[in-house]
Structure formats: structure tokens, C-alpha cells
Amino acid sequence: MTDNSLSVRESVGTAPAISIRGVTKRYAGATNAAVDSLDLDIAQGELVVFVGPSGCGKTTTLRMINRLEDPTAGSIHVNGTDVTEIDPAELRRSIGYVIQQGGLFPHQSVATNIGCVPRLLGWPKARIRERVEELIELVRLDPDLLDRYPSSLSGGQQQRVGVARALAADPPILLMDEPYSAVDPVVRAELRHELRSLQERLAKTIVFVTHDIDEAIDLGDRIAVFKTGGHLAQYSVPTELLARPDSQMVEDFLGADRTLRRLSLLTVTTAQLEPATATTPPLTIEASFSLRSTLDALLANATDLATVVDLDGSVLGVITLDAIAQIASGDPDSEPVRPWAAPRRKR
Amino acid sequence: MNSLKDLIDFLATWSNWTGPNGILIRTFNHLAISVVAVLVASVIALPIAIVLGHRRKGGFVAVAAANLGRAIPSLAILALALPLSIKYGFGLGAAPTLVALVILAIPPLFANTYTGVASVEPALVDAARGQGLTEWQALRQLELPLSAPFLMTGVRIALVQVLATAALGALVAFSGLGSFIIEGFAQFDDGKTLTGALLTAVLAVSAESVLSRVQRRLTPWVDEYQ
Amino acid sequence: MIAAQGPDSLIWWDWVGRHGDEILHKTLEHIYLTAVAVGIGLILAVMLSVCALRFNWTRSPIVWTSGALYGIPSLALFGFLVPITGASVLTAEIALVSYTLLVLVQNLLAGIEGVSPAVRDAADGMGYTASRRFISIEFPLALPQFITGLRIATVTTVGLVTVAALVGHGGLGDFINDGLKRNFSTPIMVGVIGSILLAVIADAAFVLLQWLTTPWLRRARR
Known part of the structure; x- marks a missing residue:
């Protein structure tokens, strides 16, 4: 050398x-x-x-x-x-x-x-x-x-x-x-x-x-x-x-479909979560899910609410369709997430 | 430069051109036996090659023919033809030479034609059959035109090789252009030797260039001829 | 004095038996003439090919000239040479070498130019110098094609050596020439069979050489 x-x-x-x-x-x-x-x-x-x-x-x-x-x-x-x-x-x-x-x-x-x-x-x-x-x-x-x-x-x-x-x-x-x-x-x-x-x-x-x-x-x-x-x-x-x-x-x-693609680069925790209430929604989503998979799960279950839990199973909050829509519309404050930190999406 | 002078002297002597052993008659003999040899070889090799190629059978024969053509020295073929020709009463000269040349011309004709016909896209032939063409029509309208460049390559290689080997016919007393060379060697006559060498070379080289030009003219869609 | 078989027979075996030493001697001469011609042709062809690759403008003249030499009928080439160099080994070798050049140069060039651009690009990208790339990447990859060229050149030369009998140095071809002159088939058969055998053995030897030198092709084929 x-x-x-x-x-x-x-x-x-x-x-x-x-x-x-x-x-x-x-x-x-x-x-x-x-x-x-x-x-x-x-x-x-x-x-x-x-x-x-x-x-x-x-x-x-x-x-x-x-x-x-x-x-x-x-x-x-x-x-x-x-x-x-x-x-x-x-x-x-x-x-x-x-x-x-x-x-x-x-x-x-x-x-x-x-x-x-x-x-x-x-x-x-x-x-x-x-x-x-x-x-x-x-x-x-x-x-x-x-x-x-x-x-x-x-x-x-x-x-x-x-x-x-x-x-x-x-x-x-x-x-x-x-x-x-x-x-x-x-x-x-x-x-x-x-x-x-x-x-x-x-x-x-x-x-x-x-x-x-x-x-x-x-x-x-x-x-x-x-x-x-x-x-x-x-x-x-x-x-x-x-x-x-x-x-x-x-x-x-x-x-x-760039909006959907962007959602798939962001985890569910980037959205504004609402505090959990006594009546938690039956659908639960892991914190590592992307917003896109979350959206998919919500639509598939015909609901607009889901509970977000972390790996231990403790409740972090509730994700709503509105919160996802707000990010999808291009909320300037949404943190970009390194894509490999998100779970691998299924293609 | 003495040899060059000898060459010019030989060519400048009119009697060397005319007469039974002159340049004119020997050039004619040389050309004639070559063309006849390629024609006879074509009659023998082409139908078999086309049929085998159409059926896509016997590829190994084509490969073997190509290799054999290379491995057997042309002089060996000529030398083998002589004792056989004598044994069966055809004597010296044109007969053994013609036999040798025909044998020599067959491998390139066969190998190239076979390869040409067999390499036509099978899907094309199927499509032709699907349109309702008979086997014969598919062969004539599709496979033969498409394999024409290969066929012509075969003819060119065969003819050039035959023109070159016809000179060796002098060794079995065939009176072609090679005779000047052999006689020149024996008589230490450089003018005669060089005349034979020059004419043989010119004939072979111009046959090559004329035929490749004809080939490019007839099959302009082929970029690179072999 | 010679009549082990009938006079019609193509080979008189007792003649062959009595000329064993001469046959061996001529066979060795045949091999020697071929080896020298292919050896010199090989050295020239490598030099010419490197020149053609290094200086692109020399490519056409080199290929054209070796093509023209190849196109001259063997007897004519001897005819041109004898007045200059006489009926000598030199004459025979000049002619034989000129016939090897086209095949060797063409195959070497095709082999090297056939190396995939991706491989060449990868070599450059990893920091190979031009000469190192040639020696350790391009030449080995061109080897199969080059050996094919050597094989064709050798087999062709074995055949052409017989024609050199006309200038007195034809190895087994001398038997053919002798037989033709005397109209005696036994030496013709000895010369013909001998030279064909040599050609076939040379061909097989090169197939083996190619197999030995290109292990990566061997496994791929399996």
C-alpha cells in the first residue's frame, strides 16, 4: 500500500x-x-x-x-x-x-x-x-x-x-x-x-x-x-x-402509489397515538409495524382504531385512521425513519 | 532478381502460352477439373446434407466430416486415388485427380450445408407447417433460402481448396498449373516454377475474393461472412 | 524378390518390415518439422496478436497478411520460395509457419476479445494494471480458444509437411512422393496412413491438453 x-x-x-x-x-x-x-x-x-x-x-x-x-x-x-x-x-x-x-x-x-x-x-x-x-x-x-x-x-x-x-x-x-x-x-x-x-x-x-x-x-x-x-x-x-x-x-x-410507499417506510409510532382508554380496541398492532401494514390491518378488520403494543405487550396507545391520514397528507413534522429500522415489508 | 527476370522471360515467350502444354490450355484444364469436381461433390453431398439438416439428424456426421476434411492431408487423398485409379484401369492424370478433388470437396460442402439447414430456427419451421406448408414447401421456401449463406460458404471453401489442390495433380501427371511448378523444380527452371506459382496463387486468391463478393451481393443481410 | 502377397495388393508388408528404420526416422522427421513450424508460428502469432491488441491500427494489416499467406496454395508457395531459398528445410519451414499464422492469430484474438466485458470491467475496477489483467485474466480465459487454434494449426501442418516432400523435406510425405514417382503403392500407403495417424494423435493430444488446462470448463459442463 x-x-x-x-x-x-x-x-x-x-x-x-x-x-x-x-x-x-x-x-x-x-x-x-x-x-x-x-x-x-x-x-x-x-x-x-x-x-x-x-x-x-x-x-x-x-x-x-x-x-x-x-x-x-x-x-x-x-x-x-x-x-x-x-x-x-x-x-x-x-x-x-x-x-x-x-x-x-x-x-x-x-x-x-x-x-x-x-x-x-x-x-x-x-x-x-x-x-x-x-x-x-x-x-x-x-x-x-x-x-x-x-x-x-x-x-x-x-x-x-x-x-x-x-x-x-x-x-x-x-x-x-x-x-x-x-x-x-x-x-x-x-x-x-x-x-x-x-x-x-x-x-x-x-x-x-x-x-x-x-x-x-x-x-x-x-x-x-x-x-x-x-x-x-x-x-x-x-x-x-x-x-x-x-x-x-x-x-x-x-x-x-408514493403515499403508500412512504407509509411503508414509517413505523406506527411515528403517528400521533391517542392515550389508551378503558375500552381498548380489540385489534392490536406491534410498535414495529409500518404505517402501511397498520393501515392494511385496520381496513381488513373494518375498524378505525387499533391498540399499539410494544414487544413486552405493554400498551403504548391507540392508532387511528385519522392519524395515519394526517401523516399520509404530508405532515411536515413526521420524522423520517431509516427504512431498515422498520420491519421488512412483505412484497 | 535473376528469378524475376526468368519469370518475365518465360511469360514473354509466346510459345509458352500456346501448344498442348501451354499456359492457356493448362489454365483451362485446371479451372475445368476444379469446377467439375465441385459440381460432382455438390450432387453427392448437398441432397444428403439438406435432408439430414431438415430432419436435424446426423449432426455428428457434419462434425466428423469437418474434422476428417482437416485431418486427411490433401496430398494423401491424391496419393491414395492413384493406385486405385490404376488398379481399376482409369490410369494416370485427370481421373485420379478428379476423384481426389471430389473427395476433398465433400466435407466443406456437407458440413456447411448441414449446419445451415439445421440452424434454421425450429419455431420458424413449425410456424410454416402451421400455415399449412408441406415439408417440401417449408424446405424450399424457408430453410433453403435461410441457409443460402452457409451453402455458399461451403461452395466457396470447397472451390478454393480444390483449386489449390488441383495443382498437386501434377504429381499424378495431370496437366494443370501445378505442372509448371513440378517441371520447373525438375528442370531447375525458375521462370517456369514462378509462372506456375504465380498463376496458381492468382487463381486461388481471385476465386476467393470473387466468390466472397458474389456471396455478399447475394446475401446482403449477412454482416459477416465466414 | 518382393512377393509376399499378390502384385495387386496395396501394401506389401515385407517391404514395410524391411524399411522399419526408415519409417521410424521419417516419422520423427515429420514430428520435428511440425513441431518447429507450430512452435515458431506460436511465438510469431503471440507477438502479432499482442501488437494487434496494443496498437489497434495494426490489427487489419496483420489479419489481412496472415489471411493472404494462408490463401496461397501450398505448391505455389513452394514454387515462390524454391528460387530464393532452394530445396531446403528453410523453405519447408517458411511455408509451414506461414500457414499456421492465420489460424493462431485469429483464435488468439477471438479468445481475448471474447472475454466478457463484465469480467474486464471487474478487473479494472479492482485495480488490475493492463499487463497484469492480460496475464492473469484475459490470457487464461482465451486459452481454450487458443488451444483450439493450436490444434487446428498442428493438424493442418501435419498434412502440409507431406507436401514439403517436393522440396525434399517431407517426413512421411517422402514415402508418398517416392511411391508416386515409382508408381508403387506400398510406400504411398505407408506415408498416407502414417501422416493420418500422426494427425489424429496430435488432435487427441490437444483435446487432452485443453481438458487439463481449463478445469473451470470441465466442472461447468458436468
């Missing part, structure tokens, strides 16, 4: 992990810019999702962070260091990178694949082996898979190996380019859940590119919606995005 990669790793502080300033990318021969004077800061430890229609410059932006592309104008700083001052190969070894199907090397065993970057960094063999075994546990794969070749793994397994490989040298930043686009919806939801819990344990800064708005809402601490031509349409936390889309484009992109 050189001084440069050390500086990327160790200058942790309040400064943004990634800072994009006035970045424009114009490909030779193209009339329009792929990315047009983009400004964006990504905080330490946040999971930021770039989302937008194809051709909106989200992938190009991601690829400029680890210099797979270089900007035509503007600058990108990673942990305070201008990326153009770092040798591209060195820079990339210090940033994890995951693509569709993991981009695994078909001629190398799972273990060899995971050990790629440590090998490039010249770690001793024993340490690589140790790290590989640690990582396979981390992504919850059977260590027996280590000697297999990627082609004998399922899509979901390949994707987990891809993440393990990206985490091998413990990089502070992880870039993920549409990593789940080739796996089926069920596995995809599972992988997202795993990524969230990994994120909580490891506190990496993650930039995740997808064209799927549901995936973005499910996953992101913060969402950057791109629009065609490489402009940033809106950059905010999911609940805010759903409550107050900045433009028609964002509103259309979010789809017709």
Missing part, C-alpha cells in the same frame, strides 16, 4: 467521503454530455443510491469515482484527496467494486476470486486465506463453496461472492453498479436485506446504482434521482423524496 491509499483509508472525519464538484463528462463524438455539471456530496457511512432512467449518467458518475472514467471537467475528492492525484490502479484497490453477477473471473475458484485485491496488494498467502474464510462467513456462504468455480454457483451466491471480493481489503468505500439486475426478485430482496445488515455492522460508505426505484427506496439512506442528460433531479432521504418530489419528473418516476 502506498501513502495515497492510506490517505483514502484513514482520513475519516466529518468531511464527506465522496465529494463531486462541477463534474461534466462528455464522450468523444457525443453531442450531449453524459453527466452535466454535477455537484454531490456523500457522507461517511451513508448508503447512497443513484437511480434514474437509462442514459441519465448514474453509472458514468459511479465509474468516475474510481476513475474507470475520467471527468471532462470538475473534480472528485475521495476522503479529501483529489482522485486524479492517485494512480488509478492504487485508487481502485482501495475502493470496493461490485457489478452485475459480481463480474467474477470464471477461471478462478471462489477463494481465488475473493482474494484478488489482497493478492494485488501483496498480502502473504496465509493472511489472504484467513481473510477469505472470514469473508465467506460474513456474506453467509458455505465455506465448502470456496474451491468451486463461479459457474457452479447460483446467481445469488455469485453476487454474495462479488460482495465478499469487494470487501476483501476492507475498503472504506464500496461502489455497486446495478449488482442485482440479473437475480430474481425474491433473491434480490434477500440480498438487499443482507446488504443493509452488512452496512450496519461495517459502516461502509456505499454508492449503489440501480434503475429500480423500489430498490432505491428500500435500500438508500439517501437517494439521488438522476434525469436524462446527466442532471441531478433530487437528492434527499426516501421519506422526503416520497413526501415532496421536487418536480414532475421525479413524481412520475416515483409512480402513483
